[in-house]
Amino acid sequence: MGTEHPHADIHWREDGQPLSRAFDDVYFSRESGLEETRYVFLQQNQLAERWRALAAGDTFTIGETGFGTGLNFLAAWQLWHREAPTDAHLHFISVEKYPLRAADLTRALALWPELQPLAEQLLEAYPPLLAAGVHRLRFSRVTLTLVVGEASESFAALRLGDNIRDRQVDAWFLDGFAPSKNPAMWSDALFRNIALLSADQATFATFTCAGLVKRGLKAAGFELEKVPGFGRKREMLRGRLASHAAADPTATPWHLPRHHNALPAGTEIAVIGAGIAGATAARALAERGYQVAVFERGEAPGRGGSGNAQGILYAKMSHRPGPNGDFNLHALLFALRYYPRHCPEFFHxxxxxxxxxxxxxxxxxxxxxxxxxxxxxxxxxxxxxxxxxxxxxxxxxxxxxxxFPRAGWLEPANVCTALLDHPNIRLHCRAEIDHLSPSGRGWQLHRAGGEPYEADGVVICCAHQAPGFTQAAALPLRPxxxxxxxxxxxxxxxxxxxxxxxxxxxxxxxxxxxxxxxxxxxxxxxxxxxxxxxxxxxxxxxxxxxxxxxxxxxxxxxxxxxxRAATPDYLPMAGPLPDWESLRSTYSFLRRNRKALIPERCHYPPGLFALCGLGSRGFTYAPLAAEVLAGWISGEPMPVTEELARALHPARFAIRDLGKNRQR
CATH class of the missing domain: 3.30.9.10 (D-Amino Acid Oxidase, subunit A, domain 2)
Structure with a gap:
C-alpha cells in the first residue's frame, strides 16, 4: 500500500472555517475563499477565455498542488460547465499529503451553497480509504486524478519517463499552505517536476510572491509576472513556461514505445473478447470518443470466464507496500465507484x-x-x-x-452487456478472430469464413486464448x-x-x-x-x-x-504489446547485468494492446486495468503510478526473463 498518510488535523474556528493545526494556516481566504479561487487561479490562468476557444473533443488539463477542501477543483468544474464545449473534457490532477476526512470535507464544502450540486458528486465518489497513491474519480465531462502523497514525489510518480506524453498540464494552480508555513513543499524538485509535466506554454498562478517560489519557478523555465493579489494580499504571481527541459531516463525505458503511439479520439479500435476484460476496455475507450468494434466468439457477452450466475467483488488486501497490495486496494476502490455508476441494477x-x-x-x-x-x-x-x-x-x-460494507456480488453476463451498451460500441457475436496482420490502416482481423475487418488499433482481451495470436504468443498466461x-x-x-x-x-x-x-x-x-x-x-x-x-x-x-487466465505474479496485463524480437535484442545486455541502465527503446507495433490475465478477481481488477489501458491508448495521464504502470505492463515478464538470462 505504500506509506499511508494521516488525515488533515482540522481545527474549526468560531466563524466556521477550517484551519490546519499542522501548519497553523487557513485553507482559504477569510474574505471569500471562492472569490479568491476565481481571481487567483481561474482568472489569472485566463481559463474562461481559453476554454471558450477549445475545439470539439479537446481535453484541457489542470495541475494543482494541495487539493485541500477541493474548493479550487469545484470552482474550475463549475466554470468548465459554463464555458467549455459540451463535448470537451477537463482533467484535473491534484496532490495532497494530508487529505481531509470525509466528514471534514463535507463540513468545509457546506460553506459554498452554490457549489453543492458538484460537491455532492465529489463527496459520493470520495475514497473511503485515502491510501497513498493515485485515486481516479470520473464524472461527466470531468476527471479528477487525486494523488495522496508528498507533492514533488507524487508528481514524479505520475511521470512515465516520456518527454512527449508526460507533458500534459495546460494550467497550474500552485496552491497549498504559505511557503513560510510549509517551506518543505515548495522545493526545487517540485518545480522541476511541474515543468516536466507541463505542456508547451503552460500557465501558472499562485497566491504567493515568496522568494523561494520565484527562484524555483525561474530555474524550472517559467517566466514570471507580478499582479495585484486578492483582498489584503498586495501581490501574487502568474506566468507561463518559456523553455522545456528534457529529463534523462533514470531506469531502462522498456515500457515505452520507440515512437509515440497514442491513437487520436474518433479512430476505430477493435476489441477481441466480450467478457469483463473486453467489456470494460470497450467502455473506457467509447467514453473517450473512440469507435469500438467488439468481436465475441460466443453467442452473447460474458459467456466465457465471466459467465457465472454470480460474481464476487473482492480483493486481497495487504498491509505491506508493493505492487500487488497497491493494485488490489486501488482496483477495489475504483471498482466500488465504477459498478454503481455504470450498471447499478446488476451490482448488489x-x-x-x-x-x-x-x-x-x-x-x-x-x-x-x-x-x-x-x-x-x-x-x-x-x-x-x-x-x-x-x-x-x-x-x-x-x-x-x-x-467490506460497500462490496457484494454482481450479475456477470448482465454487467458485460450493460457496459457494452454505448453508442460508440458495435458488438459482433459469433465472430471468432483467427489471426491478426498489420495493414496500411493499422490492423486486419481475419475471421473464419468472413471478410477481414480493418481497424486502427486492436486490444486482445480473450483470456487464456490470447497467446493463440502470434503477436501475443510470448505472454505467460496460465489457464x-x-x-x-x-x-x-x-x-x-x-x-x-x-x-x-x-x-x-x-x-x-x-x-x-x-x-x-x-x-x-x-x-x-x-x-x-x-x-x-x-x-x-x-x-x-x-x-x-x-x-x-x-x-x-x-x-x-x-x-x-x-x-480463467492468470499471470505468474497474479497481476493483470494492461498496455501495449512489443515487437518481441526488438525487445530482446534492444535489451540483451540485461542478460549480463540485469540492473544496467539501457536508455534505448524498442519497437512497439502501433495500435496493438492487450488486457488479460485477470485471474479469479476479474470483476475487481478489470475496471482499473481498463482505465490503465485507455491511458496507454489515448496518451492521457495514467490512473496509477509509473511503478504500477510498469507492474501491469505486458512486457514485464520478458524483461524479467532477460534479467535472469532465461528463455521462455
Missing part, C-alpha cells in the same frame, strides 16, 4: 465478509486490523470477530474476518479451470445476507438459487461439469455453512465450469 452491494480460515489468515487479518486502525477506513473495511460476522451474515459463522456449483436455496441458506469469501465463496440467494465454489485446476481447459468438483465445493462450503452444505448435498446440483 449487500456487503462481503472475507473470513480468516486458518492461522495464516488470522495473522494477516490481525496485521490488517492494526494497519486500518488509524486510517478512518470503516466505510471500506471493518475487522470483525466471529459474533459480529455472524450478525452481519444472518447465520452462524465460526470465523473472524474483514467486512485455470474453475467449477462453480449451483443449488436451490433452502430455508437455512436463504438467511445469508452478505457474500462470503474464504477458501471459496458463497453468494446470497438470487432467484431461488445460490452459487458457491469455485475449484482451482491449474493448466486445465476442459469445461465439462464434474461430480468430484461438486464434492470439492460442498466440502469447502461445509467449513463456512455446514447445515447448508448438508442440505445442498441432497440435491442434484447444477453448475458451470469455465477457464
Amino acid at each position: 452491494a449487500c456487503g462481503l465478509l472475507q473470513l480468516a480460515q486458518g492461522t495464516r489468515e488470522e495473522e494477516l487479518h490481525e496485521q490488517l486490523r492494526h494497519w486500518l486502525a488509524p486510517l478512518d477506513a470503516e466505510a471500506l473495511a471493518q475487522p470483525v470477530d466471529s459474533a459480529r460476522a455472524s450478525e452481519l451474515a444472518g447465520l452462524s459463522l465460526p470465523y473472524s474476518g474483514i467486512y 485455470i479451470r474453475g467449477q462453480v456449483s449451483i443449488a436451490h436455496a433452502t430455508e437455512e441458506s436463504a438467511r445469508l445476507r452478505t457474500a462470503i469469501c474464504g477458501d471459496g465463496y458463497v453468494a446470497p440467494a438470487s432467484r431461488g438459487q445460490q452459487s458457491f465454489g469455485a475449484t482451482f485446476k491449474l493448466k486445465e481447459t476442459g469445461t465439462e461439469l464434474r461430480k468430484e468438483e461438486h464434492r470439492e465445493n460442498l466440502e469447502m462450503l461445509a467449513q463456512l455453512m455446514p447445515r447448508a452444505a448438508q442440505d445442498f448435498a441432497t440435491q442434484s446440483l447444477t453448475g458451470r465450469a469455465a477457464v
Whole structure:
C-alpha cells in the first residue's frame, strides 16, 4: 500500500472555517475563499477565455498542488460547465499529503451553497480509504486524478519517463499552505517536476510572491509576472513556461514505445473478447470518443470466464507496500465507484465478509486490523470477530474476518452487456478472430469464413486464448479451470445476507438459487461439469455453512465450469504489446547485468494492446486495468503510478526473463 498518510488535523474556528493545526494556516481566504479561487487561479490562468476557444473533443488539463477542501477543483468544474464545449473534457490532477476526512470535507464544502450540486458528486465518489497513491474519480465531462502523497514525489510518480506524453498540464494552480508555513513543499524538485509535466506554454498562478517560489519557478523555465493579489494580499504571481527541459531516463525505458503511439479520439479500435476484460476496455475507450468494434466468439457477452450466475467483488488486501497490495486496494476502490455508476441494477452491494480460515489468515487479518486502525477506513473495511460476522451474515459463522460494507456480488453476463451498451460500441457475436496482420490502416482481423475487418488499433482481451495470436504468443498466461456449483436455496441458506469469501465463496440467494465454489485446476481447459468438483465445493462450503452444505448435498446440483487466465505474479496485463524480437535484442545486455541502465527503446507495433490475465478477481481488477489501458491508448495521464504502470505492463515478464538470462 505504500506509506499511508494521516488525515488533515482540522481545527474549526468560531466563524466556521477550517484551519490546519499542522501548519497553523487557513485553507482559504477569510474574505471569500471562492472569490479568491476565481481571481487567483481561474482568472489569472485566463481559463474562461481559453476554454471558450477549445475545439470539439479537446481535453484541457489542470495541475494543482494541495487539493485541500477541493474548493479550487469545484470552482474550475463549475466554470468548465459554463464555458467549455459540451463535448470537451477537463482533467484535473491534484496532490495532497494530508487529505481531509470525509466528514471534514463535507463540513468545509457546506460553506459554498452554490457549489453543492458538484460537491455532492465529489463527496459520493470520495475514497473511503485515502491510501497513498493515485485515486481516479470520473464524472461527466470531468476527471479528477487525486494523488495522496508528498507533492514533488507524487508528481514524479505520475511521470512515465516520456518527454512527449508526460507533458500534459495546460494550467497550474500552485496552491497549498504559505511557503513560510510549509517551506518543505515548495522545493526545487517540485518545480522541476511541474515543468516536466507541463505542456508547451503552460500557465501558472499562485497566491504567493515568496522568494523561494520565484527562484524555483525561474530555474524550472517559467517566466514570471507580478499582479495585484486578492483582498489584503498586495501581490501574487502568474506566468507561463518559456523553455522545456528534457529529463534523462533514470531506469531502462522498456515500457515505452520507440515512437509515440497514442491513437487520436474518433479512430476505430477493435476489441477481441466480450467478457469483463473486453467489456470494460470497450467502455473506457467509447467514453473517450473512440469507435469500438467488439468481436465475441460466443453467442452473447460474458459467456466465457465471466459467465457465472454470480460474481464476487473482492480483493486481497495487504498491509505491506508493493505492487500487488497497491493494485488490489486501488482496483477495489475504483471498482466500488465504477459498478454503481455504470450498471447499478446488476451490482448488489449487500456487503462481503472475507473470513480468516486458518492461522495464516488470522495473522494477516490481525496485521490488517492494526494497519486500518488509524486510517478512518470503516466505510471500506471493518475487522470483525466471529459474533459480529455472524450478525452481519444472518447465520452462524465460526470465523473472524474483514467486512467490506460497500462490496457484494454482481450479475456477470448482465454487467458485460450493460457496459457494452454505448453508442460508440458495435458488438459482433459469433465472430471468432483467427489471426491478426498489420495493414496500411493499422490492423486486419481475419475471421473464419468472413471478410477481414480493418481497424486502427486492436486490444486482445480473450483470456487464456490470447497467446493463440502470434503477436501475443510470448505472454505467460496460465489457464485455470474453475467449477462453480449451483443449488436451490433452502430455508437455512436463504438467511445469508452478505457474500462470503474464504477458501471459496458463497453468494446470497438470487432467484431461488445460490452459487458457491469455485475449484482451482491449474493448466486445465476442459469445461465439462464434474461430480468430484461438486464434492470439492460442498466440502469447502461445509467449513463456512455446514447445515447448508448438508442440505445442498441432497440435491442434484447444477453448475458451470469455465477457464480463467492468470499471470505468474497474479497481476493483470494492461498496455501495449512489443515487437518481441526488438525487445530482446534492444535489451540483451540485461542478460549480463540485469540492473544496467539501457536508455534505448524498442519497437512497439502501433495500435496493438492487450488486457488479460485477470485471474479469479476479474470483476475487481478489470475496471482499473481498463482505465490503465485507455491511458496507454489515448496518451492521457495514467490512473496509477509509473511503478504500477510498469507492474501491469505486458512486457514485464520478458524483461524479467532477460534479467535472469532465461528463455521462455
